[in-house]
Structure formats: C-alpha cells, structure tokens
Amino acid sequence: MEVKITTNTEILTTDGIPLRVSLKKTERKNKLRAFLLVFPLLLFILITFVVPIGDMLMRSVDDSHINTVFPKTFEEYEKWDGQDLPPEEVYRAIFDELATGEGIQVGKALTRMNYSKSGWKSLIKKTRRQIKKIVKSGELPVSYKDTLIEIHKGWGDPTFWIAMNQMINETTSIYYWNAMDRTFDIDGSVVKQNEERRIYVRTWWRTLEVSIYVTFFCLILGFPVAHLLANLPLRYSNLLMIFVLLPFWTSLLVRTTAWIVMLQQNGVINGILVWLGIINDDQRIQMVYNMTGTIIAMTQILLPFMILPLYSVMKVIPKSHMRAAQNLGAKPARAFYKVYLPQTIPGISAGGLLVFVLAIGYYITPALVGGKDGQLIGHWIAYHLKTTLNWGLCSALGSILLVLMLVLYWLYNKIVGIDNIKLG
Amino acid sequence: MALPSYTTSGQRLFYYFYLFFCGTVFFFLIAPLVAIIPISFSVSPFMIFTEGMLTFPPDPEAWSLRWYRYMVGICTDKSLTTPCGNKWMYATVNSFFVGLTSTFIATSLGTLAALGLSRPHMPYKGLIMSILISPMIVPLIITAAGMFFFYARFNLVYTFTGIIMAHVALATPFVVITVTATLVGFDTNMTKASQSLGAKPIRTFFKVIMPLILPGVISGALFAFITSFDEVVIVMFMASLDQLTIPKQMWAGIRQEISPVILCMATCLVVLSILLLSTVEILRRRAERLRGIKAR
Numbered sequence: 001m002e003v004k005i006t007t008n009t010e011i012l013t014t015d016g017i018p019l020r021v022s023l024k025k026t027e028r029k030n031k032l033r034a035f036l037l038v039f040p041l042l043l044f045i046l047i048t049f050v051v052p053i054g055d056m057l058m059r060s061v062d063d064s065h066i067n068t069v070f071p072k073t074f075e076e077y078e079k080w081d082g083q084d085l086p087p088e089e090v091y092r093a094i095f096d097e098l099a100t101g102e103g104i105q106v107g108k109a110l111t112r113m114n115y116s117k118s119g120w121k122s123l124i125k126k127t128r129r130q131i132k133k134i135v136k137s138g139e140l141p142v143s144y145k146d147t148l149i150e151i152h153k154g155w156g157d158p159t160f161w162i163a164m165n166q167m168i169n170e171t172t173s174i175y176y177w178n179a180m181d182r183t184f185d186i187d188g189s190v191v192k193q194n195e196e197r198r199i200y201v202r203t204w205w206r207t208l209e210v211s212i213y214v215t216f217f218c219l220i221l222g223f224p225v226a227h228l229l230a231n232l233p234l235r236y237s238n239l240l241m242i243f244v245l246l247p248f249w250t251s252l253l254v255r256t257t258a259w260i261v262m263l264q265q266n267g268v269i270n271g272i273l274v275w276l277g278i279i280n281d282d283q284r285i286q287m288v289y290n291m292t293g294t295i296i297a298m299t300q301i302l303l304p305f306m307i308l309p310l311y312s313v314m315k316v317i318p319k320s321h322m323r324a325a326q327n328l329g330a331k332p333a334r335a336f337y338k339v340y341l342p343q344t345i346p347g348i349s350a351g352g353l354l355v356f357v358l359a360i361g362y363y364i365t366p367a368l369v370g371g372k373d374g375q376l377i378g379h380w381i382a383y384h385l386k387t388t389l390n391w392g393l394c395s396a397l398g399s400i401l402l403v404l405m406l407v408l409y410w411l412y413n414k415i416v417g418i419d420n421i422k423l424g
Numbered sequence: 425m426a427l428p429s430y431t432t433s434g435q436r437l438f439y440y441f442y443l444f445f446c447g448t449v450f451f452f453l454i455a456p457l458v459a460i461i462p463i464s465f466s467v468s469p470f471m472i473f474t475e476g477m478l479t480f481p482p483d484p485e486a487w488s489l490r491w492y493r494y495m496v497g498i499c500t501d502k503s504l505t506t507p508c509g510n511k512w513m514y515a516t517v518n519s520f521f522v523g524l525t526s527t528f529i530a531t532s533l534g535t536l537a538a539l540g541l542s543r544p545h546m547p548y549k550g551l552i553m554s555i556l557i558s559p560m561i562v563p564l565i566i567t568a569a570g571m572f573f574f575y576a577r578f579n580l581v582y583t584f585t586g587i588i589m590a591h592v593a594l595a596t597p598f599v600v601i602t603v604t605a606t607l608v609g610f611d612t613n614m615t616k617a618s619q620s621l622g623a624k625p626i627r628t629f630f631k632v633i634m635p636l637i638l639p640g641v642i643s644g645a646l647f648a649f650i651t652s653f654d655e656v657v658i659v660m661f662m663a664s665l666d667q668l669t670i671p672k673q674m675w676a677g678i679r680q681e682i683s684p685v686i687l688c689m690a691t692c693l694v695v696l697s698i699l700l701l702s703t704v705e706i707l708r709r710r711a712e713r714l715r716g717i718k719a720r
Contacts, residue, residue, distance in 0.1 A: 030545035037540025041533040049593040052574035243450045249697040251654040254690040258456030361563020378565040398566045
C-alpha cells in the first residue's frame with residue numbers, strides 16, 4: 001500500500017519565501033562562490049596551457065597557409081580534369097601569383113610543397129627569378145604554359161601537377177604519415193619512405209624500449225629499497241628517505257651532469273675499475289653518449305618516482321601477514337610470493353606506470369648523455385621545432401606522444417586515481 | 425629489523441645480501457651528487473679526479489677555488505683560456521627573478537583555486553582538477569612546442585613575460601596539490617565560528633584560514649619555486665640570451681665547454697636543494713604533529 005504525504009502549505013522561511021526555493025538559492029550562491037575562487041587559475045591555465053596545446057593539435061593537420069599563397073592557382077587547378085597537363089589558365093594563375101607573391105610567404109609554401117614532392121622548391125625558385133625578369137621587361141608572354149616549360153622543363157612534368165592535388169584541402173594528414181615513416185605517393189596513396197629516411201618508427205620503438213628498460217630497472221632497484229624503508233623503525237627510515245628525496249629535489253641538469261662525470265671514459269667509474277685492476281687503462285668502457293648512458297642516468301633520475309608509491313603501499317601492509325603465512329608452514333619465499341607480493345601490486349602498477357609515462361616524454365637527459373643511438377622521440381620534436389622548422393611534423397609527433405600519454409594516464413587513473421599523486 | 429634467532433644460515437645470507445643490495449641502491453642514488461662536489465674544487469680544467477686529489481695527505485696544489493672565482497665573474501686568473509664574464513651571475517639574477525615572480529603568482533592563484541576546490545559545493549570538481557594539474561602531466565617537450573607556437577603569435581617568445589607565464593602554468597599544479605592536501609583535514613567550523621563572531625570573509629581568510637594552511641602553502645610555494653628555477657626545456661626554446669637562466673647556461677655549458685665551472689654551479693644547486701628539502705620536511709613533520717594532537 002502506498003502512503004502519500006501531501007502538505008497543502010509549503011514550509012516557509014521567516015521572509016515568507018518557500019524553504020525549497022531559499023535553499024536552492026543558497027546552494028547556487030555557494031556553488032558560484034566556490035567556482036569564483038577557482039576561476040582565475042582555470043582561466044589562466046586555459047589561456048597559457050590548454051589553448052596552446054590545442055593550437056599544436058590543430059597545427060598538426062593544418063594546411064591552410066599554402067591556400068593563401070596560391071588561391072587563384074588552386075581555383076583554376078580544380079577545374080582541370082587531370083588529363084595530360086593543366087590548361088593555360090592554371091599556368092597563368094601560378095605565373096601571376098609567383099610574380100606578385102611576398103617572398104617569405106612563397107618560401108614557406110615552397111617548403112610545404114617539397115614535403116609532398118621533392119623538386120618543387122628548386123623548380124619554383126629557378127622559375128621565380130625568370131618570372132621577375134619577364135615582368136620587369138614588361139613583355140608579358142603570349143602562352144604562359146609554353147613560357148614556363150621553356151624556363152624549366154619541370155613544368156611539363158605532370159607528376160608535379162598531380163602532387164599538387166594533395167595541397168588543395170586546408171587539412172592534411174601528411175605529417176602524421178611522415179611521423180610513421182610513410183608518405184604520399186604522387187597519386188595520393190600511402191607508401192613507405194625511402195630506406196634512408198625511415199627514422200621515426202625506429203625512434204618510437206627505441207623510446208618504448210628505453211622506457212621499458214628504465215621501468216624494469218627502477219622496479220628491480222626500487223622494490224627492495226621501498227621494502228626496507230617501510231619496515232625499518234621510523235627514525236632510521238626518515239634518515240634513509242633523504243637519500244631518495246634529495247635526488248628528487250635536485251635539478252635534472254645537475255644529476256645529468258653528474259652522470260657524465262661518473263660515466264665518461266676518464267670518469268669516476270672507469271677510474272675505479274682501472275684502479276682495482278679489473279680493466280686496463282686502454283680498455284676504458286664507453287658508458288656515456290650512447291644508449292647505456294641514457295638508461296643508467298634515467299633509471300637513477302626516475303627511481304624516486306618508483307620508490308615513493310611503493311613505499312606508501314608497503315607502509316600499510318601489516319607485518320603480521322608474513323609471520324602468519326610462515327606460521328602456517330609456508331617457506332619465506334612462498335610466503336613472500338603468495339602473501340606479500342599480491343598486496344604490493346597497486347604500488348608496483350602505480351610506480352611502474354608513473355616511471356614509464358615520465359620516461360616516454362624525456363628529452364633533456366637523452367639529449368645530453370644519449371649521443372647518437374640514445375635519442376628518444378623528444379629529440380625529433382625539438383629538432384623539428386628549432387632546426388628544420390617543420391612545425392607540422394613537430395606537432396604531429398607531439399600529438400601522437402600526447403595521445404599515448406593520455407591513454408596511459410587514463411589507465412593510471414583507473415588503477416590508482418590521479419588524486420593519489422603525492423609529493424615527497 | 426633484527427633477525428630472529430631461528431633463522432637458518434641461508435636466510436641469514438639472503439638477509440645480508442638484501443641489506444647490501446639496498447645499500448648499493450642508496451649509493452647509486454646519492455653517489456653522483458656527492459662525486460661532483462670535490463671536483464668543483466679542482467685545479468684541473470677537466471671534470472675528473474686528478475692524481476693530486478687522490479693522494480694522501482692531500483696535495484694542496486690540486487685544490488683551488490679558481491672555478492668558483494670564475495663563476496662569480498672574477499677574471500684575475502690569466503691562465504684560463506675560456507672567455508670569462510659575468511654570464512653565470514647574470515643567469516643567477518634572472519633565475520631568481522623568474523623563479524620568485526612565478527612562485528608569487530602561482531602560489532596566489534593556486535591557493536585560491538585549492539580553497540575553491542575544497543568546498544563541498546564545487547561543481548565539476550573532477551574535470552576542473554584534471555585541467556588544473558594537466559601541465560604537470562604533459563611531457564615538457566610537448567608543452568614547450570605548443571607554447572612556442574602559440575606565444576609566438578603574440579610576440580611573447582623571447583620575453584620575460586612569456587617565460588613567467590609558462591612557468592606559472594607549470595608550477596601551479598604543485599601548489600594546488602599540496603594546498604588541497606592540507607585542506608583535507610581543515611575544520612570548516614573554524615570559518616563559521618569566525619564569521620559568526622563578526623569577521624568579514626577577508627579578515628577570516630587572513631586571521632583564521634591562512635595561519636592554519638600556511639605550512640601547505642609554503643611547501644607548495646617551494647615546489648613552485650624549484651619547478652621554475654630548474655626548468656630547462658621551456659627556457660631553451662622561449663628564452664633568448666637576454667633571458668639567460670641558470671639551467672639554460674648550464675645546458676650551453678655541458679654542450680660546449682665542459683669545464684668544472686658547471687660543477688661549481690651544480691654544487692650550489694645541490695646545497696640549495698638540501699635547504700629546500702629540509703624546509704619541506706620540517707613543515708611536513710610540524711603538520712603531522714599538529715594533526716596528531718588534533719586527533720587525540
């Protein structure tokens with residue numbers, strides 16, 4: 001049976017407003033107040049961080065610049081049926097746009113055109129000089145098509161024109177394909193890059209390989225230490241904790257420099273080995289400026305990120321569990337494997353994932369101690385940002401890395417919860 | 425963790441191996457930082473232990489402060505071939521300027537936000553929190569690339585403003601996290617009591633809330649400072665020589681002239697990190713002690 005409670009008169013506050021309305025109003029006010037406190041920082045982060053990252057994502061597919069340089073050419077080009085060579089109008093449009101175009105803008109466009117088909121750059125650069133001369137002389141050509149082909153026979157090569165088709169759209173996926181060692185064939189199908197230009201897939205794999213190695217070594221080294229710290233009396237463990245926290249607080253560059261000092265050929269470690277007579281003076285081992293150096297330095301730098309989560313998990317595992325297991329007849333090894341280890345899984349996964357995620361995005365340490373074969377993907381992002389100025393490819397590499405990180409963090413959040421990140 | 429008397433000799437052996445292994449790892453963690461300190465006092469222009477440094481009794485000829493003099497810009501040493509100048513001091517001033525300014529802004533914004541986030545009425549808390557701490561999660565090289573492209577549109581690249589904006593964005597997550605953690609144990613009845621006694625919200629904030637959360641705020645500020653002070657990827661791309669900071673100068677130093685002057689600066693930074701670490705530890709223990717009293 002259903003009991004219905006109905007009141008004809010609503011409960012009122014002393015001001016005569018219904019209580020329900022009044023409560024809602026207060027609630028809204030409280031929400032607004034809380035939000036207003038957060039608002040300045042939220043706005044700041046959105047402007048200085050989130051929008052720039054979004055901008056980078058856009059840039060990785062953006063292909064609009066070239067459309068601003070050759071609008072007329074592209075318009076005429078789209079009328080072409082794709083047979084043979086384009087009609088006279090296309091040649092005329094590109095002639096005009098090359099004659100009037102601003103040097104810097106044309107230059108940027110040429111760089112882009114070269115990504116689709118190499119040869120564009122030199123073709124247009126040579127042509128442009130001749131066009132300038134023709135315009136100066138005031139004698140405009142009768143047939144633009146013939147004139148251009150006369151200037152450079154490349155204009156009679158249909159492959160250049162077919163390749164142009166890739167640039168018509170204002171978005172492109174070419175940078176993503178490049179980031180995976182693929183490129184477009186002139187007819188727009190995806191093909192592998194030439195052998196000597198396949199560098200990114202190898203670097204992606206090496207990034208993963210180094211990250212896995214570093215995570216593995218961090219776990220092997222960090223697990224016993226975290227166990228020791230969690231089981232020692234507080235006054236000893238607090239003291240030993242300094243050994244973990246001090247590197248954590250020290251500048252990354254200091255630690256990287258320190259590793260160069262330790263590992264270089266006449267460095268500390270080689271010196272000790274020679275002094276102990278393990279190796280001869282002329283057999284000094286090359287431990288830095290290669291992948292070994294990267295792995296050693298990154299392991300030491302990321303080790304605290306493994307130890308701290310492990311420690312906080314092990315701290316709360318009661319010591320009586322191991323004793324109980326042994327009391328029931330388990331050998332210490334079995335007790336550890338069956339009772340202790342399963343309870344540390346949250347710590348292992350948290351620390352492991354944290355180290356792995358941090359390692360994947362590392363740039364500074366590999367750049368300084370990695371030499372030639374110890375570079376990770378961050379190296380190429382920086383290289384295209386500062387050296388080749390191929391910002392599209394730079395953004396594409398960054399975007400892939402970002403997505404990879406977000407997936408891993410999503411996983412991390414599922415397993416441990418992002419709020420559980422503790423500092424020191 | 426003394427061993428009980430019934431342990432077998434095998435277990436005993438394993439236990440000592442375990443202790444030895446842990447000792448090695450601690451050594452691995454700390455040795456590089458310790459090793460650079462004596463080399464910074466070397467006479468030699470290379471970053472190595474010279475023979476004179478290893479003899480006993482110590483050879484006074486092998487030790488000197490010449491690289492420290494070089495670092496602070498005293499160029500009386502005629503035997504040095506590398507160009508000597510006040511670059512390191514200039515970088516230090518810049519680093520402190522950028523670091524302190526970023527810390528101030530980051531701590532103010534971060535503390536306010538943490539106060540808001542800790543209120544029970546905060547809408548979309550999870551989403552906002554993940555946006556606010558995202559600068560800590562995204563790899564620096566991606567952040568640097570994104571910021572470089574975007575800030576270039578507004579001519580903020582190669583300016584102090586741009587670098588400080590970037591550093592504030594990177595540092596605020598640390599402030600938000602530490603202050604939010606402090607506010608977990610915060611008794612909201614305090615603010616209600618203060619307000620019922622007639623204090624305006626601002627007065628309540630400075631007289632009641634602030635003293636209670638101050639340890640968290642200071643820890644957050646120290647994290648923010650060290651984040652900005654040690655940050656190298658952003659300044660590599662967004663700073664010109666006018667905005668030279670210590671990390672940028674160290675980076676250039678490691679790449680070009682490998683000389684012990686880098687180790688002098690490194691030693692100073694290790695000392696600085698010891699100071700900061702001790703402060704944070706003291707604050708943490710104080711907070712723990714206070715919480716312990718409250719629980720009783």
